[in-house]
Amino acid sequence: MRRENGFGLLLGRGHNDISKPQQYKLNGKGSELELRIFAGDQPPVNGDLTQIYPTLLYQGRFRVPLGKIYPDGTKVWLQMSYPVDSEHKMPETSIWIDTEDNFIRTLRYEELSEEK
Amino acid sequence: MIPFGQVLDLDANEFHDLQADPNKVVKVQGLVRELLEGNPARQLGIKQQIIEDIGQSALPGLISATYVLVDNLKNERQRELLADIIYAVSLDNPSAALLLLKAGIIDNPVWAGQQIIAQVVQRLGLGGLAIEETSFLLKEAVKHAEIDDREVAVILFECLLPLGIGVKEALKVCTDWLKTKYKIDAPVSLISALLNAAPEETENTLSLLLRHIERDNKDRSQTFSSIIEFTTLNTVQGAIRSGSQRLSIERTGRAKPVEFLFMGCIARYIASHEADIEVLDQFINAGNFNSGILRYWWQALSTAVKLKSEGAKRNFEHCLSHLVDQEACLLACIQLLYIVEQDASTKAWARQLLQDVKQSNPALYQNAVDEKAKHKRKDNNHEDDDGTGLSGIR
Numbered sequence: 001m002r003r004e005n006g007f008g009l010l011l012g013r014g015h016n017d018i019s020k021p022q023q024y025k026l027n028g029k030g031s032e033l034e035l036r037i038f039a040g041d042q043p044p045v046n047g048d049l050t051q052i053y054p055t056l057l058y059q060g061r062f063r064v065p066l067g068k069i070y071p072d073g074t075k076v077w078l079q080m081s082y083p084v085d086s087e088h089k090m091p092e093t094s095i096w097i098d099t100e101d102n103f104i105r106t107l108r109y110e111e112l113s114e115e116k
Numbered sequence: 117m118i119p120f121g122q123v124l125d126l127d128a129n130e131f132h133d134l135q136a137d138p139n140k141v142v143k144v145q146g147l148v149r150e151l152l153e154g155n156p157a158r159q160l161g162i163k164q165q166i167i168e169d170i171g172q173s174a175l176p177g178l179i180s181a182t183y184v185l186v187d188n189l190k191n192e193r194q195r196e197l198l199a200d201i202i203y204a205v206s207l208d209n210p211s212a213a214l215l216l217l218k219a220g221i222i223d224n225p226v227w228a229g230q231q232i233i234a235q236v237v238q239r240l241g242l243g244g245l246a247i248e249e250t251s252f253l254l255k256e257a258v259k260h261a262e263i264d265d266r267e268v269a270v271i272l273f274e275c276l277l278p279l280g281i282g283v284k285e286a287l288k289v290c291t292d293w294l295k296t297k298y299k300i301d302a303p304v305s306l307i308s309a310l311l312n313a314a315p316e317e318t319e320n321t322l323s324l325l326l327r328h329i330e331r332d333n334k335d336r337s338q339t340f341s342s343i344i345e346f347t348t349l350n351t352v353q354g355a356i357r358s359g360s361q362r363l364s365i366e367r368t369g370r371a372k373p374v375e376f377l378f379m380g381c382i383a384r385y386i387a388s389h390e391a392d393i394e395v396l397d398q399f400i401n402a403g404n405f406n407s408g409i410l411r412y413w414w415q416a417l418s419t420a421v422k423l424k425s426e427g428a429k430r431n432f433e434h435c436l437s438h439l440v441d442q443e444a445c446l447l448a449c450i451q452l453l454y455i456v457e458q459d460a461s462t463k464a465w466a467r468q469l470l471q472d473v474k475q476s477n478p479a480l481y482q483n484a485v486d487e488k489a490k491h492k493r494k495d496n497n498h499e500d501d502d503g504t505g506l507s508g509i510r
Contacts, residue, residue: 002225006187036225038184054145056184057138061225 001078002036007049007056011080011091013042021077021096031069033076033095033104035062062107066097074098134176134219144170144177145184148198152188159197167204175212178202179220182229195232202236210244213237221271222256234271242275254282261289266302273306277313286310287324294328304340311344311351318354319361322377326362331371340373341380349392352385353399356409363406370408378412383419390427393417397431401441411447418451421466422459429465436473442480449473449484 001008004027026033040056043049077096082089090109096102134141144166151162166174178201189195206212220233242250257272269289276282286306293303303325310321329336346352359374386393400413420428435441435448455466474481 007184050187053184053188054149054181055142056145057135057141058180058183058223058225 002038007038007053009043009047009049010037010078010093019081021079021094021100024076024078026070026072026074026076026097029069029072031066033062033064033066033097035064035078035093035107037061037093059109062093062111064095064104064107066104070097134180136176137173140170140173141177141180144174145181148178148181148185149188151197151201152185152194163197163201166201170205172205172209172212174205175202175209175215176219178205179216179224179233182220182232183224183226186226186228189228189232195228195235199232199235199239202233203239206236206240213240213242213245214249216240217242217253217272217275221268222260227267230267230271234274237271237275242279250276250279250281254285257282258285258289261292264298266293266298270302270305270309274309277309280313283310283314283317287321290321291324291328294325300329300336300339301343304343307340308344312347315348315351315354318351319357322355322358323361326358326371326373326377329373331366331373334372334376337372337376338380341376344381346381346385349389349395352382352392352396355382356396356400356403356405359412360403360405360409363408366408369406374408375412375415378416379419383416383423386416386428387420387423387425390425393420393425393427393431401444410443414444414447414451417448418455421455421462424461429462432469436469439477439480445473445477445480446484446487449480450488453484453488 001010003024008022008024010022037059038056039059041052043052074097077100079094080091081094082091092106092108094106095104097104147162147166151159151166154162166178178198181198189198202216206216216233216237221230221237224230224233242253245253253272254276257269257276260266260272261269273282273286273289277286287310290303290306290310293306294300307321307325311318314321325340329340346355355377359377362371362374363369386396397413400409403409417428417431421432432448432452435444439445449470452466452470456463456470459466470481473484
């Protein structure tokens, strides 16, 4: 996922497996959150994502309405995971904002291409 | 479509998206990373490898590199290097321009990447696009303007306007944007593109801008005056007419946007087009303009003197040696008094000129000193807080 500078890892495999929501912050005041998602090689053990930048391929973007305007620096939690008990083979992304129990929505992977 | 004669030519690619050949995209991105991290000799080798060995089919990977390697593009030289390669592989490929616009600008998720591709598109030009393609781009420009994706809208309009496409739509977008409280940069960039593409519309275009900036808004005025550049005498004359229109709706006959138009855009123009100073001087004196225009014209000349314009100096000297137009002479003297106070490099010249006036026409000299003091008192007492008076502008 594209961050203000560089990329953040939302979903890994093996030693990079991420099961918990990852915490980020809004980089500006707004009522919409834009997520830009990329896929690439597995990051190295030391976690240095810059090494896999040349392997990244753009998958698309989501523009998620947040329901109200949140200030710059508001906490955001993102979790990308494979849905349990579902026919879907593609991962989905869940979003929380401001507080850990303020769930916004879950996005299906197919929605990326619709927003592209 | 690939021309029939080039069906078997591997370099005659028709591109649709970036993901048709992911392996090649990743390979090219790897080369771009090496290029950006390599020394100049290595960079030359990689540049040749991409352009000559991979050729046009490197384009999707190069565009994708502007998405994912933007953090490696640390300086202008690196951005130019990448832009040069993208330009080289896009030449002579009729499909390239549309892919650059769609994947490189409209879909590009990274602003810095969009700027690199915009630079390439402007070098390439859009002359080869079909009508339905330019119509698509115009619709996209309007759509992105409506959803406030202003950078993309401005880039698309900047590409379309030189083809004479989108003038009406761009004016409407500017009007809508200027009514909002957002920063003024995007509408001013669009107005700048409109002025270049449709110079005959300068008066209307600038009137639109000047009408939507509050009379005392220094920040917005400063922004537009630093972005807009005039390149022809006709556009400056149109700008003067629009400035006069703006002043005519002000009770005080003063307004920051007009002041900055003269002190910024017009002063820079006359400093670099000295032969036009006399023509503009006659244009202003002969035209039926708002009386405030003459004052701003002398401020523009004063700024041009500080920009080392010999032509502007001659205009002062000519005016004060002939003493024909009393109002112009008074305004010229007031400006010289400011130059003596504030500009070390030209104050000796201004002081000498004032000394000559003092001897030849002491009443005029005293009048100028009194007027300047009056403005200074007003400024100190904050009576004229719009700052557009002679003292307020410095």
